[in-house]
Amino acid sequence: MSDMANANDGTADVAAAANANDGRVLDIVTLYPRDMNIYGDSGNVLTVRRRAALYGFTPVVHNYNQGDEWPEHVDIVLGGGGQDQGQGTITDDLFARSRQIRALADDGCPMLLICGMYQLFGEYFQTVEGDRLPGIGVLDLVTVGQPVRMIGNLVDHTEEFGDVVGYENHSGQTFLRDGGRTRPWGRVDADGTGNNGRDHTEGARYNAVIGTYLHGSVLPKNPRVADYLIGEAARRRYGMERLEPTAQGADELRRLDDLARRAAAVAASRPR
Numbered sequence: 001m002s003d004m005a006n007a008n009d010g011t012a013d014v015a016a017a018a019n020a021n022d023g024r025v026l027d028i029v030t031l032y033p034r035d036m037n038i039y040g041d042s043g044n045v046l047t048v049r050r051r052a053a054l055y056g057f058t059p060v061v062h063n064y065n066q067g068d069e070w071p072e073h074v075d076i077v078l079g080g081g082g083q084d085q086g087q088g089t090i091t092d093d094l095f096a097r098s099r100q101i102r103a104l105a106d107d108g109c110p111m112l113l114i115c116g117m118y119q120l121f122g123e124y125f126q127t128v129e130g131d132r133l134p135g136i137g138v139l140d141l142v143t144v145g146q147p148v149r150m151i152g153n154l155v156d157h158t159e160e161f162g163d164v165v166g167y168e169n170h171s172g173q174t175f176l177r178d179g180g181r182t183r184p185w186g187r188v189d190a191d192g193t194g195n196n197g198r199d200h201t202e203g204a205r206y207n208a209v210i211g212t213y214l215h216g217s218v219l220p221k222n223p224r225v226a227d228y229l230i231g232e233a234a235r236r237r238y239g240m241e242r243l244e245p246t247a248q249g250a251d252e253l254r255r256l257d258d259l260a261r262r263a264a265a266v267a268a269s270r271p272r
């Protein structure tokens with residue numbers, strides 16, 4: 001029974017990690033999990049935590065909700081999607097944290113923001129009812145709700161990671177500002193809508209920040225994106241140039257990568 005528990009929660013890997021990597025801590029902040037976590041986005045947190053342990057780190061997850069204390073160290077920021085209402089609930093607190101978050105983004109802290117949180121990392125999200133929720137301006141983009149929701153599995157062709165597979169479900173159309181420091185993360189084919197259903201872009205990139213509409217959850221199906229976040233965190237905090245699995249971690253990573261490949265292939269074969 002304890003073996004089972006260990007296999008599931010990563011504890012065994014943390015213990016093994018002590019040999020390979022001194023169990024160096026990675027502090028992972030998950031933004032507003034109470035109000036911003038739909039379509040399985042919490043799977044991103046589990047994936048980063050698990051893979052960080054398999055690479056020999058001691059991952060510490062900080063669930064940050066409104067009014068909580070901001071953690072002393074921040075190595076990775078993860079944020080999920082939410083209903084318009086959930087987004088409305090957290091905007092004041094997010095705004096109060098905006099200077100800290102912008103400073104982290106400028107400093108190269110890796111972040112992954114999905115859908116509703118992606119929108120709020122832009123300049124604003126105007127809901128379909130016309131209410132304008134202010135964003136924190138990490139990304140140079142604006143989002144405007146429209147009556148027809150954009151829903152379905154989606155393949156995002158990115159230059160950095162190849163094809164990234166996920167699931168989109170949003171009313172907001174996102175437009176990147178011309179000439180800003182933010183660039184699209186990838187491109188979608190004609191059968192996927194991505195940022196806005198018009199210009200075939202999907203998501204946004206600035207420094208080590210990735211914003212995307214892909215739920216699913218996206219990281220279990222696309223582990224190289226998880227490894228990118230962990231790798232950037234390890235570089236920024238510890239000056240490490242590359243990730244090295246623990247002795248036990250290597251086999252488990254291979255098994256997880258194989259599962260991910262198969263899950264991504266199934267999702268990609270069922271576009272809408």
Ligand SMILES: NC(=O)CC[C@H](N)C(=O)O
Nearest residue numbers: 081082084115116171172
């Ligand atoms: N899935 C989401 O996070 C939805 C975000 C936002 N409420 C929209 O519909 O555009």
